[in-house]
Every structure is written in C-alpha cells, then in structure tokens.
Amino acid sequence: MAKPVVPEEARRRRRPTRQGVVLSERLIVETALRMLREHGSAGLSARRLGAALGADPSTLYRYFDGMDALTLAIGEELIGRALDGWAVTGQWRHDLRELGLRIHGAYLSHPQAAVLTAGRVTGRPREIAADEAVLGILRTAGFPDPEAVLIYHAFIDQSLAFAALDAGALALTEPSRSSDEGQWESTYARLPADEYPHIAATRRLLAARMNHSAYPVALDMLLASAEARLQALRAG
Amino acid sequence: MAKPVVPEEARRRRRPTRQGVVLSERLIVETALRMLREHGSAGLSARRLGAALGADPSTLYRYFDGMDALTLAIGEELIGRALDGWAVTGQWRHDLRELGLRIHGAYLSHPQAAVLTAGRVTGRPREIAADEAVLGILRTAGFPDPEAVLIYHAFIDQSLAFAALDAGALALTEPSRSSDEGQWESTYARLPADEYPHIAATRRLLAARMNHSAYPVALDMLLASAEARLQALRAG
C-alpha cells in the first residue's frame, strides 16, 4: 500500500486530468462497466481504463488501492442496480422471487463484470441492505429464526451462484455469437445413442432447455420447498 | 495457433527435458493442481509451471494450445475425481444427493483450481458421463421426460454454481486463515441494530451459519421439491 486512498466524500481538490477530465469514483466505475461490456472481461486493464478516462493508469491508485478494490466497487454497483426500484409487497414468496430474478438479471446484464465480481462478497452498504431485506421478509412471513437464517443463506447464495455461472456462460459464448440453439442440438446429436441412451432419448428437450438459465426453475423449487416447510410448521 | 498440439495418444517421441523429466498431459495437469493448491490461483503461470516441471515454459504449448486449454483439462480432471468410486444404488434421491455432494466436494478440495474451471463447461468425456447418469436416475425414478430434463438442468447447474461460489470464498479466505467464525461475528456486530434490526436479531445464528456452505441446504430443498412433484404426478 504505497499511496493512501482518499475516501470519496473527503475529496476536495478535484484537479482535472491532462486531457481535461475530472475524475471520481463513480466515473471510474461506470467507465469500467462500459469497457467490460464493450471489450469483454479481458479488456479491462489499468492501462486501458486509464486511456479511456484520459488519465494515467497510475492515477487509478489514488481512487482504489488495486484492481481488486475496483472490482469490488463494480460488484457493489451491480447489486445497487438490482435493488433500484424494488419494493416489498408483503407476499413473501412473490417478493423473494422478484428479488432473486432482479439480482440474477442485474448481473446478467453485465456478464463480463459479473464474472469478475460475483462470488466476491463485499460487505458494502447496498449488499448488506439486500441481506437485511431478505431476512426481514422471511421472519415476517413467520419462519422461526433458525429456519429463516437457513433459507436466507440458501436463497442469497443460490442467486449469486447462478448469476456467476450464467454470466460466465454468457460471457464466453457472446464472442462466438452463432451459438443459438443449434449448438446444443449438434453437441448432443454427436454422442453415440447406445452409449448415452438417456441423453439420446431427450435430445430435443435438452437442446431447447440448455440455452436458458436453470435459475428460475431452481429458484421456484427452493421457494416451493420453503413454503412446504412453513405449512408443516403451522400444522404441527 | 502457431504450433499444432499432438493429441496425447498419438505421442511417440517422448524426449526427456533438459532436466531429465519426461512430460505428459497427466503429469502437467497434476503438477498444475499441486501448484494451485500450494501457491493459490494466482500462482499458476506458464513460467512457474514450466519451472516446476523442469521444462521451458514454451514447451507447454506442445501439449495445450494456451493456458485456457490447460484450465479446461484441469476441470475435466476434477469432475473425473468426483465420479471415481461413485455408484448408483437405485434410490434416486439418495443417489442424486450423493453425486451432488461429491461434485461439490471435489471442487472444494481444490478451491484454487475450482475458481478457474467451474463455470467452464467442457463437454469432455467424464462430464458427459455425469450428465447421462443424472438423466438416467431421474427417468428411471419415474419423472416424465420434460420434467426430468428440467430437474437435471437445475440440479447440475446448482451443483456447479455452488461449487464455484464456495470455492471462490475458500480461495479468498485461505490466505488470511484467521477467519474462523469470529470474523462474521464481528462483521454483523459492527452494523447498527436500529438500521438492520433483522440482522441484529439473528446475529448469532448468522455468524454460525455463514462459515458453512449453503449448498447442502439448497440441494435438499431442490430434492424435496422434486419429490413433491413426483408424488403429485403419481397421485393425479
């Protein structure tokens, strides 16, 4: 840690860059997101980001202490976007479903960024806010604390895990665009039917399915199971 | 792609390296795994791997066309280890549970490697074998094909997604070893109780829970939900 990073709110002397740009944490994160979208996850580097901002790469170290910290900031931004405009209705199952799909969607809308950040738990404000919201929904719904914590954990980790997985797949295939459906079809068709009878028997269904995310299905199964537990608790 | 890579089974002239080591795909992958375990995921580089093997880094390109291909080979090796010794008993729920935990476990036993490879679907032999097995279990259990495909997809992606997520967490905290339990405890304790009442109320439970993987819980919920569907199908 060579140079101390000044926290954003304490910045006073905003000196414009040689090319006239006035930097800020926000500007840097947004530019990084744009670069990730346009040039892929390998396309983000201190040098390129610096160039895009019209600033020397080393200047970034005045704002983040290392690329890793920048990555975390990007993750926080994505979580924030997922929560924007989300509101609790009081129907716990609906609310959780909505939140899950939003998180998943926010990450998938920036797959290249998601690849870098999902799985990195940041502990930053907006992430904590999401945790608090989920716990609140479950406890209000009537789950006893131990149960609520268990389900909260499964729910949030499953959402992030699928977001990362699906984003990874998207980030990989996006370059080779041509994939649509036909790719899986041919992948499965290539396998010898006698050696892989079950795959062969469901070839069509598989090809149609594998182009979508399994997250909505997994999410609904998790929520259904939670509801069953809740009813069992009420009954017994 | 400058130099064509000779497939392993077609290799004839195995010339020992200057330091006397006879290379092979297997040896390289195993050495890479060992290096990942010992020096972390950032510790694997062509140069270091070459050094560890007693060979010039460029030699690796005779075996894999790029570090990316090596990564895929490592992933295939991990899946293979998960399947080693696994056998179907005929009780579908037990079998799937076992397989899921094995996959998850195999990845977690090499977290640094898992970070690199999970999420990269390879389509290599052992991976396809796992897919066929899962589909077989579900269809034999009585799930109609569309249902079987849906659940197969959710199951396998859930396993891989959690493996990647948990491995990532493990790979990160391993360097700073000291994390055990106390870290989460203090993380939650630091939050103002009036702003985060639900977190505050369940602080203890959370601290105890967050050190474990949510996968077993999520897996059981998915399987429970699948069983409910199967019974509904049989009844109606």
Place this chain on the structure above:
DNA sequence: AAGATAAGGTCAATGGTGTTGGCATAAGGA
C-alpha cells in the same frame, strides 16, 4: 546399420500486465 524425418524441447523476443516511488503542479485554505 545408416540415414531421413519431424516431434518435441529450447531460446530469445514481443507486447502486454499491475504496481510503485518520485516529481511537478495547481487547488483551496490562510
């Protein structure tokens, strides 16, 4: 057994990366 062929190991070089210490300059407080 001798020679030809080319697989496979090595060398050197290219253009990329994150990161740092020192320096210069201008912003904002006095």
Place this chain on the structure above:
DNA sequence: TCCTTATGCCAACACCATTGACCTTATCTT
C-alpha cells in the same frame, strides 16, 4: 497572496502469455 498538500503524471520494475526460429534426438524406413 502565499503555503500546503492532494492529486495527476512519468519512468521503471517485475511479471505475464505467446510465438517463430532453431536444434537435437527418437523413431521409422531402407
């Protein structure tokens, strides 16, 4: 208006993956 120092810039370091040319020697052919 002057001083302080935050902040941008420069040059350098050590690392990275990858490649093309070269050389050596294991294997095949005759």
